[in-house]
Amino acid sequence: MSFEKYLIEDRRLIVLRALNKETDRRLNEALLSRYLESLGHRIARHTVRETLDWLTEVRAIKIEKFGESEVYIAELLERGEDHVAGRTVINGVARPSARSD
Numbered sequence: 001m002s003f004e005k006y007l008i009e010d011r012r013l014i015v016l017r018a019l020n021k022e023t024d025r026r027l028n029e030a031l032l033s034r035y036l037e038s039l040g041h042r043i044a045r046h047t048v049r050e051t052l053d054w055l056t057e058v059r060a061i062k063i064e065k066f067g068e069s070e071v072y073i074a075e076l077l078e079r080g081e082d083h084v085a086g087r088t089v090i091n092g093v094a095r096p097s098a099r100s101d
Contacts, residue, residue: 006094011041011051013084013094016060019076020084029072048072055080058090 018035019025027035033048052074055061060080064073082088084096 007041008051009092009094011036011043012055012060012090012092013096014039014041015051015055015074016076016080016084016093017096019061019074020081022076025076025081027074029074032074054092058092060090060093 014036015032018032019027029048029052033045036043049072052063052072056063059077060083061074061076066073083090083093086096089095
């Protein structure tokens with residue numbers, strides 16, 4: 001696996017884990033961007049959106065867009081939650097470790 005592919009898959013898992021930690025399983029793209037940066041993924045906003053769009057395509061999350069600038073609000077779906085819990089595997093997302101979050 002290339003290092004770039006590893007980074008992409010890790011970002012996807014980080015987003016799912018972040019959403020899973022929230023009571024309502026929702027976060028906006030700005031908060032997700034800050035969370036990713038806190039874990040070593042300093043990326044542009046459009047890359048965060050690309051990550052969210054991809055996770056939407058594989059039905060791990062859903063996105064709502066708000067306001068004139070269309071701020072993304074991501075919400076974890078059952079498939080994404082199952083991946084974080086290790087009950088299923090989504091190809092293209094890093095597999096969670098055995099440790100609990």
